[in-house]
Amino acid sequence: MPLSRTASAVHLWIDNAPESLKSAGLLARECGVCKGEFLALQRDCVTLFDNPDEYGTWGRLNIRRGLKRDARKRVLSITSPMREVLVRLLERSKCKYVFVPKESRSARL
Numbered sequence: 001m002p003l004s005r006t007a008s009a010v011h012l013w014i015d016n017a018p019e020s021l022k023s024a025g026l027l028a029r030e031c032g033v034c035k036g037e038f039l040a041l042q043r044d045c046v047t048l049f050d051n052p053d054e055y056g057t058w059g060r061l062n063i064r065r066g067l068k069r070d071a072r073k074r075v076l077s078i079t080s081p082m083r084e085v086l087v088r089l090l091e092r093s094k095c096k097y098v099f100v101p102k103e104s105r106s107a108r109l
Helices: 007-016 019-031 035-039 080-092
Strands: 046-048 059-063 074-077
Touching: 019 035, 019 080, 046 080, 059 080
Parallel strands: none
Antiparallel strands: 046 059, 059 074
Protein backbone atom coordinates (compact mmCIF):
# COMPACT_ATOMS: atom_id res chain seq x y z
CA MET A 1 0.00 0.00 0.00
CA PRO A 2 1.56 3.34 -1.06
CA LEU A 3 2.36 5.92 1.57
CA SER A 4 0.02 8.92 1.40
CA ARG A 5 1.42 12.44 1.21
CA THR A 6 -0.03 13.60 4.48
CA ALA A 7 1.97 16.04 6.59
CA SER A 8 2.86 13.29 9.07
CA ALA A 9 4.01 10.95 6.28
CA VAL A 10 6.20 13.69 4.81
CA HIS A 11 7.72 14.45 8.23
CA LEU A 12 8.39 10.73 8.80
CA TRP A 13 10.12 10.47 5.42
CA ILE A 14 12.19 13.62 5.99
CA ASP A 15 13.23 12.48 9.50
CA ASN A 16 14.52 9.14 8.19
CA ALA A 17 16.15 10.29 4.93
CA PRO A 18 19.91 10.71 4.42
CA GLU A 19 21.11 14.33 4.84
CA SER A 20 21.00 15.45 1.18
CA LEU A 21 17.52 14.02 0.71
CA LYS A 22 16.41 15.40 4.05
CA SER A 23 17.46 18.92 3.07
CA ALA A 24 15.97 18.62 -0.42
CA GLY A 25 12.75 17.18 1.00
CA LEU A 26 12.32 19.98 3.48
CA LEU A 27 12.99 22.67 0.87
CA ALA A 28 10.65 21.00 -1.63
CA ARG A 29 7.91 20.82 0.97
CA GLU A 30 8.37 24.46 1.97
CA CYS A 31 8.60 26.03 -1.48
CA GLY A 32 7.93 23.46 -4.23
CA VAL A 33 11.39 23.45 -5.85
CA CYS A 34 11.99 20.36 -8.02
CA LYS A 35 15.07 18.10 -8.29
CA GLY A 36 16.66 19.77 -11.31
CA GLU A 37 16.28 23.18 -9.69
CA PHE A 38 17.92 21.91 -6.48
CA LEU A 39 20.86 20.37 -8.28
CA ALA A 40 21.47 23.59 -10.24
CA LEU A 41 21.06 25.87 -7.21
CA GLN A 42 24.12 28.09 -6.75
CA ARG A 43 25.21 30.50 -4.03
CA ASP A 44 24.38 33.54 -6.15
CA CYS A 45 20.71 32.49 -6.09
CA VAL A 46 20.45 32.59 -2.30
CA THR A 47 20.01 35.82 -0.36
CA LEU A 48 19.79 35.34 3.42
CA PHE A 49 18.85 38.04 5.93
CA ASP A 50 20.20 38.17 9.49
CA ASN A 51 16.67 38.89 10.74
CA PRO A 52 13.26 38.33 9.19
CA ASP A 53 11.78 41.20 7.19
CA GLU A 54 8.41 42.81 7.93
CA TYR A 55 6.67 39.82 6.26
CA GLY A 56 8.54 37.24 8.34
CA THR A 57 10.72 36.00 5.49
CA TRP A 58 14.42 35.30 5.97
CA GLY A 59 15.57 35.99 2.43
CA ARG A 60 15.00 35.19 -1.22
CA LEU A 61 15.68 32.12 -3.34
CA ASN A 62 16.10 33.02 -7.00
CA ILE A 63 15.20 29.97 -9.13
CA ARG A 64 16.78 30.53 -12.55
CA ARG A 65 18.80 27.38 -13.36
CA GLY A 66 17.84 23.76 -13.90
CA LEU A 67 14.48 24.77 -15.31
CA LYS A 68 12.40 22.77 -17.73
CA ARG A 69 11.29 26.06 -19.31
CA ASP A 70 12.01 29.76 -18.80
CA ALA A 71 8.47 30.39 -17.57
CA ARG A 72 9.40 28.61 -14.31
CA LYS A 73 11.90 31.31 -13.29
CA ARG A 74 10.76 32.75 -9.98
CA VAL A 75 11.83 34.33 -6.71
CA LEU A 76 10.73 32.53 -3.55
CA SER A 77 10.59 33.75 0.03
CA ILE A 78 12.80 31.86 2.48
CA THR A 79 10.97 30.62 5.57
CA SER A 80 12.61 29.93 8.92
CA PRO A 81 12.92 26.14 8.29
CA MET A 82 14.34 26.82 4.81
CA ARG A 83 16.90 29.24 6.26
CA GLU A 84 18.16 26.61 8.72
CA VAL A 85 18.68 24.12 5.90
CA LEU A 86 20.28 26.65 3.54
CA VAL A 87 22.69 27.92 6.18
CA ARG A 88 23.82 24.35 6.89
CA LEU A 89 24.20 23.54 3.17
CA LEU A 90 26.10 26.75 2.41
CA GLU A 91 28.48 26.17 5.32
CA ARG A 92 29.22 22.67 4.05
CA SER A 93 29.71 23.62 0.40
CA LYS A 94 33.14 24.82 -0.71
CA CYS A 95 32.09 25.63 -4.29
CA LYS A 96 29.43 27.65 -6.11
CA TYR A 97 26.77 24.93 -5.74
CA VAL A 98 24.53 24.69 -2.68
CA PHE A 99 24.03 20.90 -2.81
CA VAL A 100 27.33 19.01 -2.81
CA PRO A 101 28.21 15.34 -2.26
CA LYS A 102 29.36 14.24 1.19
CA GLU A 103 32.64 12.94 -0.22
CA SER A 104 33.61 16.11 -2.09
CA ARG A 105 32.41 19.47 -0.83
CA SER A 106 33.86 21.26 -3.83
CA ALA A 107 31.95 19.41 -6.57
CA ARG A 108 28.38 19.50 -7.83
CA LEU A 109 26.01 16.83 -6.54
